[in-house]
Amino acid sequence: MKRILIVCGVLFYSVFGFAQNNYGKYSYDDLEPSETQHKVEQFVTQFLNNYHYQKFNVDDELSTKVFNNMIESIDGGHSYFTQSDIEExxxxRFLIDDALLSGxxxxxxxxxxKYRRVYKKRFDYVMNFLDKPFDFTSNEMYSVDEEEKDWAYSEEDLDKEWDKIITSQALSLKLSGSSDSAIxxxxxxxxxxxESRVAKWHSEDIFQTYMNSFTRAIDPHTSYMIPRTAAQFNIDMSQSLEGIGARLQNNDDYVMIMDIIPGGPLFKTQLANNDDYILGVAQGDDGEFQDIVGWLTDDAVNLIRxxxxxxxxxxxxxxxxxxxSEPREIRIVRDKIKLEEAVAxxxxxxxxxxxxxxxIGLIDIPMFYRDFDGAxxxxxxxxxxxxxDVFLKDFNSKGLDGVxxxxxxxxxxxxTEAINLTGLFIPNGPVVQRRxxxxxxxxxxxxxxxxxxxxxxLVLQNRHSASASEIFAGAIQDYNRGLIVGEQSFGKGTVQQLVNLDQFLLSPRVASRKGAASKGIEEEERxxxxxxxxxxxxxITGNSTQNKGVVPDIALPTPWDSEESGESSMESALPYDQISSSTFTKENTITIEVxxxxxxxxxxRLSTDEEMKLLVKDIELYKKQREIKEYSLNYEVRLKEKNDNEEVISAIKKLRKTKEGDDRANDVYLVEAQKILKDLIAYQEQ
Known part of the structure; x- marks a missing residue:
């Protein structure tokens, strides 16, 4: 293969939303694919078939997966199409495989x-509904369980469903203090x-979403980016833009935080997590919040930056x-992303x-960094x-009890750093295998x-510890060198590569002109x-970190199920499997008896410590709240439910990693990790 950039450590996520266009006045005329898109579809299908880690057949089984992904990407909430549309x-369902091969x-x-046409009709209905007074005294229930929701049999059924959707959204705003007119x-x-977002779609947007319905059927970390998206991705990867330091992506009607960049302003607050929805944005300390539900990522970025x-x-x-649950407000001072500040x-x-x-010596490692040019x-x-290594030598000189x-x-x-870091704690030997x-x-x-x-x-991890983190923690556990404590890690045990399709599909004459700005020639990625x-x-034991991640020796209380987050929650994630073990000598610092x-x-402590008992109780209540899939459309009922939720949610905040310099007593995981390490110290002194 030609120029390929390896991306093996940091989590990058596929973009399944739609990029913003500036094509002037828009319409609902049918969109048509370009000749270039036909060509790319056929090439990408063959390329993935040849070079993807997991060999797959372009057959009816793949076709039905792509079909399901495409319908989910368009109407995952079953709110626009009717049963007759789906039957049509x-x-x-079984023709997409042939289409992929032929372009x-x-x-x-x-x-x-078809979706754009039914969307316009639904938009008109919603606007008419909003001209009528709200009824917040209803005893009706609204279901948010998309997996169990059937397709509506008729337009009248869809109307009734949308009455509930709008009323529920209005209730959420009312519970936040908005007046009816403001709602x-x-x-x-x-x-x-x-409506503007759907109306402004360009053929590229449809093509990208369709192609990612295909790539997502193979695995969740494989994706296709249209030229405009690819160009923006490369800018984001290479420049330190002034903003909050986060990669955002559309997820249904929300702008969601996909990746918090170490060294960025948002990272420094330690108040946000991956998969958080951004509901509103306000400028300065006194500005009013702008509701951004339904915004495109590009628009949200322009507002936040x-x-x-x-x-x-x-x-x-x-x-x-x-x-x-009430959204939480965080304050961020914009700055450039400073990777040099995302150090241990x-x-x-x-x-x-x-x-x-x-x-106890605490070493916080936000990412595995290395100056490759300097090296x-x-x-x-x-x-x-x-x-x-410097920190450890300082700890040794001070005679600390544990790390x-x-x-x-x-x-x-x-x-490389995950391997070398492991070497600070073991004499020598294998650290990870790559297949x-x-x-x-x-x-x-x-x-x-x-x-x-x-x-x-002791190594402390959570569900957001991934990739190189899992390699280090897994090696420490396999050598019996230290205790792994916390949550089951993310489970990303795969390596991705970025391929510029221009290197394959542009003719040699056009490709030679790429980058020839000095000659006044501008060639866009095509x-x-x-x-x-x-x-x-x-x-090194032969067990994959893929899907399963690193299971802690001691699992701390957590509100998250491994099937709800992390790699194992992704439908097309590559499976966990095993290969032969490497030859290595265990340290046996952590014996079965210890x-x-x-x-x-x-x-x-879980059964006797009052704070831990309360935490476990609150976590169980939180889990039960999240299992609720039907909500009342009655204001008084919802208000009581909201008030009941707040106390439990405040307890869950104690599970967040605290910002450096904050009161460490609020970091429940870190406090308990110290107690566990103290027990290990005591036994090793015996």
Missing amino acids: FEKY DLEIPFEIFN VSTLKRRFDRY GKKGTVVRLLLKAKEAPIN SAEVLELKDGDSVYK RSGDDFQSTTKDV IIDLRNNGGGSL TGKGRIDVEKDNDTSVSYSGPL YGQLKLTTEKFYR LSKITNQYNE
Whole structure:
């Protein structure tokens, strides 16, 4: 293959939303594919068939997956199409495989054009409904369970469903303090934006969504980007833009935080998480919030981005939060993304236990970073391993009792650093295995026999610890070198590559003119980019980190189910599997006997410590709230439900990682990790 950029550590997500267009006055005329799109469809199908890690057949089974993904991308809430529409589309279910191979785009464009027509009709109905007074005294219930929702049999059934949708949205605004007139104004602007977004679709938007319905059927980290999206992606990857430091993406009607960039202003607040919805944006400390539900990502970015030093406030709500939960407000000072500030940091914590005081070294690693240019040139360069090595030597000189490596929210980074960091805690040996789609296995090793720290060690992780984080934590666990504590990690055990399709599809004459700005020639990307999965990571035991992640030795209370978040929640995620184990010698610092005793002490705290008992109780209540899929459309009932929810939600906030310098007592996971490490220290001293 030609120029390919490896992306193996940091989580990048496919964009299944629609990019903004500036094509002037828009209409609802049917859109048609271009010749270029026919060509790209056929090429991408063949390319993925040849080079994707997982071999797949372009057959009826794939066709039905693409068909389902496409319908879900268009109308996942079953709110626009009727049962008769879906029955009409069924004739295409097993024809998409042939279309992919031949470059035929008639099916997706027919379905999307039909959607645009029914959308316009539904928009007119909504606007008429908003001209009528709201009834907040109804005893009707509104279901938000999309998986169990059937397609409406008639337009009249859809009308009734939309009456509930609009009333529920109005209730949410009323519960936040809005007047009826303000609610109508907000909802009219919101649905006007929805309509504008659909009306402004260009053929490229339809093509990108259709192609990602295909790539998502193969695996969730494989995606196609149209030229405009690819260009913006490359800008975001290469420039430090002034803003909040987050990658955003449309998810249904919301703008969602997909990735918080280490070193950015949002990262520094430690008040947001991946998968948070952004409901509103306000400028400065006193500005009014602008509702951005229904906005395109591009529009939201333009509103959020601003000059360095200025303030922007966001209203955030977790994707899995109950419908009645109040959004939280956070304040951010805009700044440039400074990756040099997303480096490891260290501090000494003191834990009192009776008359004893334990000194614990805490090392927070937000990402695995490495200055590759500096390393290649032979100059002194910065890296995760070098920084942590300095911290460990300082801890050794101070005679600390134990060390915690905090990998919470660490989405990965440099594989080299994950390997080298492991080497600070073991004499030498294999750290991770890599398998290509053709079956070749490479064993990555730490060859440095020196050990920087040999004392009690605990690694703290959560569901957002991924990729390189999982490689490090998995190796520490496999060597029995330290305790892994927290939540089950994300489970991303795959490697992606970025492929510029222009390198394959542009003619040599046109390709030679690319980048020839000095000659006054401007050539835009014409075919876009493809991101595909090419390798899989395996632990030294032969177990994959894919899908399963790293299961902690001691699992702390969590409100999240592994099937609801992380890799295992993605329908097309590559499976967990095993290969042969590497040859390695365990450290046996964590024996079965020691782990059993520490686990027993932890379980005893769960049943006797009043704060832990309350936390477990609140988590169970929170889980039950999230299981509720039907909500009342009565204001008084919803108000009581909201008030009942708030106390539980405030308890869940204690599970968040605290910002450096904040009161560590509010970080429940870190507090409990210290107690677990104290138990390990005590047993190793015996």
